[in-house]
Amino acid sequence: MCTGAQAQSSSADEVLLDMKQAFQRGDKTRLTAMLPQVQGHPLEAWGAYWELKARLQEASPLEVQDFLARYAGSYQEDRLRNDWLLVLGKMRDWDGFLAAYPAFRMRDDREVRCYATVAGAMKGQPITREQAAEVRADWMAQRDSDDGCLTAAELLLANKRMSPNDAWIKARLAMEANRPRAARNAINLVEPDVLPMFDQLNASPAKFLSSKAVVAARSRKEMVVLALIKIAKSDPDVAAQQLDSKWSPMLSAEERNWVWGVIGQQAAGKLSPQAAGYFANVTKLKDLTDEMLGWKVRAALRMGQWREVQPAIDAMDPETQREPIWVYWKARALMQRGGDSRREEANELYRTIAGTRGFYEMLALEELGQLSAVPTRPAPLTQQERDAARRDPGLLRGLLAIGIGLRSEGVREWNYAVALHRPGGMSDRELLAAADLACQQQVWDRCINTSERTQGVVDVEQRFPMPFHDAVISKSREIGLDPAYVYGLIRQESRFIMSARSGVGASGLMQVMPATARWTARKIGLAGFTPDQIYDRDTNIVIGTNYLKLALDDFDDSMPLAAAAYNAGPGRPRSWRNGPVMEGAIWAENVPFSETRDYVKKVLANATMYAAVISGKPQSIKERLGTVGPRAASEPETNKDLP
Secondary structure, three states, X not given: OOOHHHHHHHHHHHHHHHHHHHHHHOOHHHHHXXXXXXXXXOOHHHHHHHHHHHOOOOOOHHXXXXXXHHOXXXXXXXXXXXXXXXXXXXXXXXXXXXXXXXXXXXXXXXXXXXXXXXXXXXXXXXXXXXXXXXXXXXXXXXXXXXXXXHHHHHHHHHOOOOOHHHHHHHHHHHHHOOOHHHHHHHHHHHOHHHHHHHHHHHHOHHHHHOOOOOOOXXXXXXXXXXXXXXXXXXXXXXXXXXXXXXXXXXXXXXXHHHHXXXXXXXXXXXXXXXXXXHHHOOOOHHHOOHHXXXXXXXXXXXXXXXXXXHHHHHOOOHHHHOOHHHHHHHHHXXXXXXXXXXXXXXXXXHHHHOOOOOHHHHHHHHHOOOOEOOOOOOOOOOHHHHHHHHHOHHHXXXXXXHHHOOHHHHHHHHHHHHHHOOOOOOOHHHHHHHHHHHHHOOOHHHHHHHHOOOOOOOOHHHHOOOOOHHHHHHHHHHOOOOHHHHHHHXXXXXXXXXXXXXXXXXXXXXXXXXHHHHHHHHHHOOOOOOHHHHHOHHHHHHHHHHHHHHHHHHOOOOHHHHHHHHHHOOHHHHHHOOOOOEEHHHHHHOOOOHHHHHHHHHHHHHHHHHHHHHHOXXXXXXXXXXXXXXXXXXXXXXXXXXX
């Protein structure tokens, strides 16, 4: 029987859920009316945050200060401070901004960081070299234009701490990202008179390039660059023809290199054999962005042009070069070139990343002659360590929010507690204890993600848990499917969240789309299936594993191809497999969609580690990757109607 206190708590839970919906609707009146009903609830701060955030533009500084004092030390306090700093920046209240900014702990908002530089400058503080570099990096990284970084960029340009060339670079990047408004705002900072010309080229780049306008001034040449970028986004071959036949002599070497880089990148993303040739027109690799250089490497790998790999990687930003993906491929390129000194350099590069932490770390380990094995578990947690995690208010609020249906809020509160509540975040032992708490509560996504943050130790049972063990193992083996592959896919799809639902409607443990579920149910003779059964654990596993098996059958038992089909639909990988036969790692790295590329690599890495856990034996990720190439003409497609 429900006690009065339990009923009251349950009622307050429902009010919080209603408040979230009212906040999403922007219903300020309802939020204010409901706020008293959640006072005293452990998650009261969320209700108070939504209520004040909804009317923050009209709120008084005193109301904000009262909130910050009442919920001091909480995620909501720092989140509202973030929101308030944005309001103060837009209002140009630099005194108020500088008073509030030092207490801002997360420092994860680019626009706020840009405003901080402006606020300091407006109060007479000199702009340091580090601040100027940070503003430039933040402005370049933002896909959409915002007031803070645009204002900071304008300030730096006026003070000659940023060059007009930076504004044109920003415009190019924005056009590549299909963000013409951000490009227009950048141009407005340096050449407002040419905005009508920009509007013309944005409306019709081909028409603009065929006009009679004379190419002379820097701004006009940059307009040509932007027009060619826009054409290359849809048809790199046409852009290449335009550049080669007419515009190349009129542009500077840097401008030509950039356009060829964009053309090469777009062609490589379409898996065009022309991509390597387009990149070959670049005379200075340092003129290209890291993104272009990455696609140059991918195109070279696809065509077996190993000599092109190392120079492209060496031209990247030093921080980018240290990423495992580029460390691995540089080492492979050195090995391909041969020679004792290059082999030793390659092995040293492998050793810097080798391990079981991810896809390229596993590949590097295998290049050194070792297979992926279960790491030695850290020393067991002490009772004191467990108790400290159980007393952490941020962790407890995160779990409570997830438990009552405020999953996104709970995840944010949890992540703040483990990573941002204090500088540097939790220690390895604290992370293990926090992950253990989440595991015990069967909040598997927080268990996995928190354990993955440890640097010096690896707890494989936390990072690779096996919930629903009997159901997954039995259903997989029943249809001849590798259970490790299934677990690897579920871990990536849903992190074992039963109620998971993607933005496109995929649902449950194995993130099955309703139409796919209906097709699979008919295919396997599952009588009486209805779409709502996707949320039933066992039915979801039955549907998901059978679809995965059908995809494997359709793709000649290729795990990379089947994983790509599971994520992006079978039609795309059927096209992506065409071309030369190549090792699975090269094929996976050339998957055109960044989400699917990341997905395939993570599923294969997950499967390799799960296989080591299940079998108790070291495993080869290369064996799972195999080779990928066109379907043999003599082999008919198994399931042409595979959705």
